[in-house]
Amino acid sequence: MRLILLGPPGAGKGTQATRLVEKHGIPQLSTGDMLRAAVKAGTPVGLQAKAVMEAGGLVSDEIVVGIIADRIKEADAHKGFILDGFPRTVAQAEALDVMLADADMKLDAIVELKVDENALMARIEKRAADTVAAGGTVRADDNPDAFKKRLDAYRIQTAPVSGYYAGRGMLKIVDGMAPIDDVTRAIDAALA
Numbered sequence: 187m188r189l190i191l192l193g194p195p196g197a198g199k200g201t202q203a204t205r206l207v208e209k210h211g212i213p214q215l216s217t218g219d220m221l222r223a224a225v226k227a228g229t230p231v232g233l234q235a236k237a238v239m240e241a242g243g244l245v246s247d248e249i250v251v252g253i254i255a256d257r258i259k260e261a262d263a264h265k266g267f268i269l270d271g272f273p274r275t276v277a278q279a280e281a282l283d284v285m286l287a288d289a290d291m292k293l294d295a296i297v298e299l300k301v302d303e304n305a306l307m308a309r310i311e312k313r314a315a316d317t318v319a320a321g322g323t324v325r326a327d328d329n330p331d332a333f334k335k336r337l338d339a340y341r342i343q344t345a346p347v348s349g350y351y352a353g354r355g356m357l358k359i360v361d362g363m364a365p366i367d368d369v370t371r372a373i374d375a376a377l378a
Contacts, residue, residue, distance in 0.1 A: 187377070188292070189296070189377070190295075192348055194306065196301070206268055206373070212263070213268070220254065224253045234249050250272065250278065254285065255288075255289065258289065294377070295358055296351040297357075300361055300363075307334065310333045360372040
């Protein structure tokens with residue numbers, strides 16, 4: 187099974203990816219983790235990425251797709267994989283299509299966790315307030331201002347990826363606001 191999980195920050199992609207990994211025995215491929223691993227391993231693409239990152243730049247789509255192409259050739263990904271955090275743009279989705287076609291592979295499903303952004307913001311604000319009230323420090327991910335910026339970036343850059351896959355008849359939409367176990371069951375049903 188080759189799968190993409192889409193949805194804004196806080197939608198529950200990580201939680202659901204973990205459950206899918208356990209159920210299907212396939213790896214969750216996070217672009218950030220793959221970039222760090224490629225740099226550490228000193229692969230040709232990793233060395234390119236390292237040079238860009240050390241210069242303070244953003245790693246190009248070409249480099250990210252190259253890292254994914256290398257990663258999906260590893261033994262644990264032969265039965266499939268879950269892409270989380272990629273593609274972030276329509277250009278990356280198009281590059282992924284080409285890369286998979288070149289590897290004689292195709293995606294089995296694209297699942298989008300639909301959520302109410304206002305409810306997500308309220309959840310983050312409450313979590314931050316509860317943390318402060320308990321005398322703790324608010325994590326960067328739980329800072330409401332930073333979270334709003336991440337949501338805005340998602341809406342501008344990544345939300346169009348849903349339309350790209352919907353237009354190709356590949357998108358499955360699941361209610362990400364449902365209880366966690368219900369979301370898991372809905373994903374399982376969408377993949378069946």
